[in-house]
Amino acid sequence: MKNSHSESYAAAGVDVTAGYEAVERIKPMVESTYIPGVMGTLGGFGGMFAPDLTGMKKPVLVSGTDGVGTKLKIAFLMDKHDTVGIDCVAMCVNDIVCGGAAPMFFLDYIACGKNHPARIADIVSGITEGCRQAECALVGGETAEMPGFYPEEEYDLAGFSVGLVDEEKIIDGKKLAQGDVLIGLASSGVHSNGFSLVRKIFDVEHADLKTPRDDLGGKSLGEALLAPTRIYVKAVKALLKGGVDVHAVSHITGGGFYENVPRMMTGGLTAQIHLDSFPRLPIFDLIQKTGNIPERDMYNTFNMGIGMVLALPAAQAALALEILSAAGETAYQIGEVISGEDGVKLVP
Incomplete structure (x- = not known):
């Protein structure tokens, strides 16, 4: 990526070199979430994960996706960006665990008006903390700089997670009984x-x-x-x-x-x-x-x-x-x- 720089794109408001700087800042944080099953490292086109299916009769994938919503407006006003990533992870993995599944990995999507590498690093620090709390790996993501669509100082944050459960251990309410x-x-x-x-x-x-x-x-x-x-x-x-x-x-x-x-x-x-x-x-x-x-x-x-x-x-x-x-x-x-x-x- 050393030779990747476009003056024309930068003039339109997108600085690709800021994206590369952001990746270098977040790489150690991302790798701190890695658990057995993670394949490859940050920077590929797709995050790879090899699940351990030992002892499972019929593995079932359970997925969840969500964002942080307008709570982000509070983060903007407070100029505090290192906790909303926890929210993003939580909103996905808490849904997954309702079915009895254990989250395996998470991916994020950050869309911003201007890529401030230090701010992206703050956001991702929360995402990685959320992943550690959820015992899942951050295996990839996307940062999209979108001038003219978002104000320069604002961003949106969303993500999704995939978990795994054996079919016979799914929690689905079928065992519910009066007196529980x-x-x-x-x-x-x-x-x-x-x-x-x-x-x-x-x-x-x-x-x-x-x-x-x-x-x-x-x-x-x-x-x-x-x-x-x-x-x-x-x-x-x-x-x-x-x-x-x-x-x-x-x-x-x-x-x-x-x-x-x-x-x-x-x-x-x-x-x-x-x-x-x-x-x-x-x-x-x-x-x-x-x-x-x-x-x-x-x-x-x-x-x-x-x-x-x-x-x-x-x-x-x-x-x-x-x-x-x-x-x-x-x-x-x-x-x-x-x-x-x-x-x-x-x-x-």
Whole structure:
């Protein structure tokens, strides 16, 4: 690439040499995510991965794709770009693990108005941290410089991941039964959903995002909103390895409880969730108070402090909570599976 430089392309706003500099900056970070199965190195046309299928009767690939959404606007205003990559990975791998699959690899796509190599490196530092948390490899990606399409100081970030599970171990809700308990895994904050509403409520372009606030435990509004999405891969893997018979899993994303919990339920069964069984994080109280948001809308938009819900046999509840605690998760028994067609029922 030493001879690759186009004055004409640069005059149009695309500096290919900045792209090469960005690659050199991120290469060590990318390689730090490599796990057994990775083939080749950064710079090829396609990321290659050789999965270990030992002991699997019928391997099934499970894929997930997502982005960070308008949470990126907060990153722009805060000029902080090293955590949104964690969000991007989390939104993909947390979906994959709902099916019982272990993520193997991740690829990212960064589109920007101007390629600032140091900023790209910050973004990728978050992506690689997310991959390490998810125990998967970053095997490739793309940085697209698109002047005239994005403002020079803005970018978009998306990605996708592929996981693997043996067909007989897929978690699909077929084992769900009345009397199963619901375990909720604590969220780290708003995660990466509902930010169009958040931005409107706080008028973030004109808000004080950097002053510490007592009602946010000493964090600034910007810090609280940028808290990266928690990645639950290790937690679910620990439960499965520990012999817990997980019947169903729901990742609480956009649409909150009312949209996501019913997706893990089967016909004739409803998840009854007790709202007093877990604490609400201060950021949600501030959002509701500032925007005068009805209670139901809060639970139909945000995770409200619970980022993932798992259903499992009541006899294994204590074991599950013990394993989750050992894995570093804050978890609560938040309800039970009952008869009904609502899909989810929230009770005080």
